[in-house]
Amino acid sequence: MAKTLYISDLDGTLLLPEACLSPFTAETIRRLVGEGMLFSYATARSFNTAGKVTSALGKIHLPVIVYNGEAIADAADGTILDAVYFTPEETSFLRTVFGRAGLRPMVYSRAAADTASERVAYLPENPSRGLQDYLASRKGDRRLCAVTPETLYGGHAFYVTAIEDDAKRCEAPYREVLQDGRFNALLQKDVYSDTYYFEVMPKAASKANAVQRLASLYGCGRIVCFGDGDNDRSMFRIADESYAVANAAESLKAEATAVIGSNREDGVAKRLLELAKRSNEHINFAPHVSDV
Incomplete structure (x- = not known):
């Protein structure tokens, strides 16, 4: 029987609405991983913020997927194992699009492509309320760096995001980015x-x-x-089985194998228990290839 990789989104899926794990979910996944289940997560969060809300899971043997798939990181120390970056031409295009729309984004970058050290650059003048709230919630985060417009897109950039109260401000640049064809873009409510x-x-x-x-x-x-959510759609389309929690977007439910209990109801953990009962897999935690 083929080995199975189990992957869960975090916010809105595995985590409670309070952005934490329920004791039942944490204990269940710890036990299943200890028994050999190949489980990991794929999140829009960074390695640092994901680690804070998943610490109750204990040791995850597999690497984790962060920034909506931009990077695969070692679960223990955040070492970047695989990542993709904007080209200089793409960065120049984004600078023009965001600037023309009057948006003041945050730009995530690394000093070198093979390092886990990150910079989250932002323009301190006239920030949106959403950006102000974001910065206030992350006081002490050493990645945050107030910069000038000239240095906003420095380093190896891999993620650009604007946080706005009104989605309409983002609709035109969102369409422009999608029509360009060189990017993955999302516009969704937090x-x-x-x-x-x-x-x-x-x-x-x-x-x-x-x-x-x-x-x-x-x-x-x-x-x-x-x-x-919408950022889970791509993995739903390549999965052998995909499960949308009851609180998921209706469009995602339409593409799911089945709809399970909500994140308040430990839907993921309970389905993992059901799936484990039907599986007789023998798991070897060593990677299939030597060079990660």
């Missing part, structure tokens, strides 16, 4: 607030691509995933 995130990543950065890469590394012939 799970925890009334703000909207306009996010842009390199074309190769998707949860689907990262999940397939991870499955290949560990010799998994099957993929089972869980999600709630």
Whole structure:
């Protein structure tokens, strides 16, 4: 029987609405991983913020997928194992599009392509309310860096996002980015607030691509995933089984194998228990290939 890779989104899916794990979910996944289940997560969060809300899971043997698939990171120390970046031409295009729309984005970058050290650059003048709230919630985060317009897109950039109260401000630049064809872009309401995130990543950065890469590394012939939002759609489309939590977007439910209990009801953990009962897999935690 082919080994199965189990992948869950975090916010809105595995996490409670309070952005934490329920004791039942944490204990269940710890036990299943200890018994050999190949489980990991794919999130829009950074490695740092994902680690804070998943610490109750204990040791995850597999790498984790962060920034909506932009990077695969070692679960223990955040070392970047695989990542994609904007080209200089793409960065120049985004600078023009965001600037013309009057948006003041945050630009995520790394000093070198093979390092886990990150910079989250932002323009301190006239920030949107959404950006102000974001910065206030992350006081002490050493990645944050107030910069000038000339240095906003410095380093190896991989993720650009504007946080706005009014989605309409982002609609025109969102369409322009999509029509260009070189990017993955999302415009969606935040799970925890009334703000909207306009996010842009390199074309190769998707949860689907990262999940397939991870499955290949560990010799998994099957993929089972869980999600709630538009950024989970790509991995739903490549999975053998995909489960939308009851609180998921209706459009995602339409593409799911089935709809399970909500994030308040430990829907993912309970379905994992059901899936484990039907599986007789023997798991070897060593990667399928030697060079991650």
